[in-house]
Amino acid sequence: MAGVQSDPHFFEGTEKLLEVWFESTKGDDSFDLRNIGRLDWEHLLRIVRCEIISKSSSDDMDAYVLSESSMFITQKRFILKTCGRTTLLLAMEPLIRLVTEKCGDHKVVDVFYSRKKFAKPEQQHKIHRTFEDEVHHLDQLFKNGAAYTLGKINKDCWHLYMLEDVPGVKDPDQTIELLMWNMCPEKMKIFTKEVSEDGAEATQKSGIIDIIPGLQIDDFLFDPCGYSMNGILPGGYYITIHITPEPHCSYVSFESNVPQESYYDLVHKVLGCFNPEKFLMTVFSNKISIAKESHKHFEDLYRLKGYKRKDHQFCAFQNYNLTYTMYTRPII
Ligand SMILES: C[S@+](CC[C@H](N)C(=O)[O-])C[C@H]1O[C@@H](n2cnc3c(N)ncnc32)[C@H](O)[C@@H]1O
Numbered sequence: 001m002a003g004v005q006s007d008p009h010f011f012e013g014t015e016k017l018l019e020v021w022f023e024s025t026k027g028d029d030s031f032d033l034r035n036i037g038r039l040d041w042e043h044l045l046r047i048v049r050c051e052i053i054s055k056s057s058s059d060d061m062d063a064y065v066l067s068e069s070s071m072f073i074t075q076k077r078f079i080l081k082t083c084g085r086t087t088l089l090l091a092m093e094p095l096i097r098l099v100t101e102k103c104g105d106h107k108v109v110d111v112f113y114s115r116k117k118f119a120k121p122e123q124q125h126k127i128h129r130t131f132e133d134e135v136h137h138l139d140q141l142f143k144n145g146a147a148y149t150l151g152k153i154n155k156d157c158w159h160l161y162m163l164e165d166v167p168g169v170k171d172p173d174q175t176i177e178l179l180m181w182n183m184c185p186e187k188m189k190i191f192t193k194e195v196s197e198d199g200a201e202a203t204q205k206s207g208i209i210d211i212i213p214g215l216q217i218d219d220f221l222f223d224p225c226g227y228s229m230n231g232i233l234p235g236g237y238y239i240t241i242h243i244t245p246e247p248h249c250s251y252v253s254f255e256s257n258v259p260q261e262s263y264y265d266l267v268h269k270v271l272g273c274f275n276p277e278k279f280l281m282t283v284f285s286n287k288i289s290i291a292k293e294s295h296k297h298f299e300d301l302y303r304l305k306g307y308k309r310k311d312h313q314f315c316a317f318q319n320y321n322l323t324y325t326m327y328t329r330p331i332i
Contacts, residue, residue: 011226012123013244013251014116014179015069016088020078021110021169022099032075034062036102041071044098048091050082053228056218060236065220065228074236081255083242087125089113089137096141110169110319113138113161116179116280117151119249131159150313150324151280158280158324168319174291175284176263178254180276187275188245192225202227207273211266212239212258233258252276259290262297271305279307280326286319295323 024031038052041064045051050068057063064071068086072079078095082088099106113134121129127137135147138161146164151157158179187206189195196202199219203209208229209217215231222228227243239256254270263283271279283298285291295314302309307327315322 009246010120010123010249011084011244011246012118012120013083013181013242013249013253014118015081015083015242015253016086016115016128017081017113017177017255018079018088018092019110019112019175020095020108022076022078022103022106023109023167024103025105025107028104031103031106033073033078033099033103034075036073036098040098040102041073044091044094045071047094048080048082048086048088050084050086053220054218056216056230056232058216058232058234058236060234061232061238063218063230063232063238063240065218065230069228069242070230070240072230072238072240077236081240081242081253083244085124087127089127089134092138092141107167108142108163109167111138111142111161111163112284114282115159117157117159119181119251134159135161148315150282150315151311151326156278156280156326158282160322162317164318166319169286172259172289173257173284173286173320174259174289174294175255175257175282176266176291177282178267178270178279179281180252180254180271180274180279181250182277183245183250183252184275184277185247185250187273188243188247188250191221191227191243191245193221193223194225196221199227199229203229207269208241211269211273212256215239261290261293263291263294264297268305271307278326278328280311280324282325283323284320287321292321295321298323298325301325 053065062073068084069081144164148160190206199221203219217231219229231239244251307329311326313324
């Protein structure tokens with residue numbers, strides 16, 4: 001698997017995250033990405049260098065825990081999040097071919113590709129080694145790509161590629177991500193086989209179980225350490241958490257599309273579970289999302305739960321608003 005690296009003790013927890021929204025060109029209600037079968041997804045994931053560990057489903061979504069993070073499929077939305085040395089962007093063109101073949105004529109109505117700066121970019125495969133390489137690859141597929149970097153480019157930053165002048169998503173849509181590193185060693189021990197027997201025990205002990213009530217949880221504890229979970233709710237909503245507990249490269253990611261007017265309490269709960277020394281947060285919401293006001297709540301938050309804000313940027317894109325913010329504190 002792509003997690004096996006030249007430095008055996010280092011794991012690149014930082015994920016590449018791709019979200020693609022499709023629509024039938026004929027307004028065909030039977031257009032559904034969930035008509036694509038498991039063998040086809042497995043084939044696509046082989047290109048990315050990861051594999052399916054388990055699957056959970058609701059009426060609205062299929063959610064997969066992968067050897068390197070997660071994949072979520074709804075009627076019109078494809079999300080793939082992969083860490084380690086995976087080659088996620090190699091799947092972009094095959095994905096569009098697969099959707100044409102299995103679901104019929106369609107248009108791509110929006111694309112988002114993002115990731116934090118890698119800890120060891122030199123260990124990535126060529127296509128992902130620099131953001132410029134990634135942008136070059138995507139620009140060959142899309143004429144209307146727009147690439148941004150938020151944060152300090154000589155320190156911690158976050159890259160984003162999206163499309164301009166697209167019809168955009170017609171439904172309310174929002175995503176919050178917290179990417180955390182230099183993690184509290186005590187908290188990280190929970191995500192090892194030494195302390196927890198399986199994923200369910202780690203989910204309980206860490207408090208992940210209480211972040212959002214009522215989730216259908218699919219969790220997995222790697223041997224000897226490492227943890228991934230998907231939690232799904234009716235309506236195509238999810239949370240996903242991935243943990244690299246090794247002390248010299250500790251990293252945790254939290255992502256959710258659950259709509260909330262304010263994400264303040266959710267952020268508090270997530271930080272309480274993991275106690276990172278540093279984290280960056282991104283909040284995306286389109287103009288019809290109830291989360292569209294949530295950006296205001298972060299404007300004046302110079303301090304948050306003992307953390308001090310280092311960066312804060314707000315972007316007003318054509319269809320979405322985005323807050324990028326980075327906080328830090330001494331490890332406790
Ligand atoms: C897949 S998980 C979660 C990665 C995630 N992107 C994160 O946020 O850190 C990676 C963790 O599981 C461990 N692990 C153990 N066996 C693994 C395997 N076969 N494939 C991938 N990771 C494995 C890694 O060492 C690492 O600590």
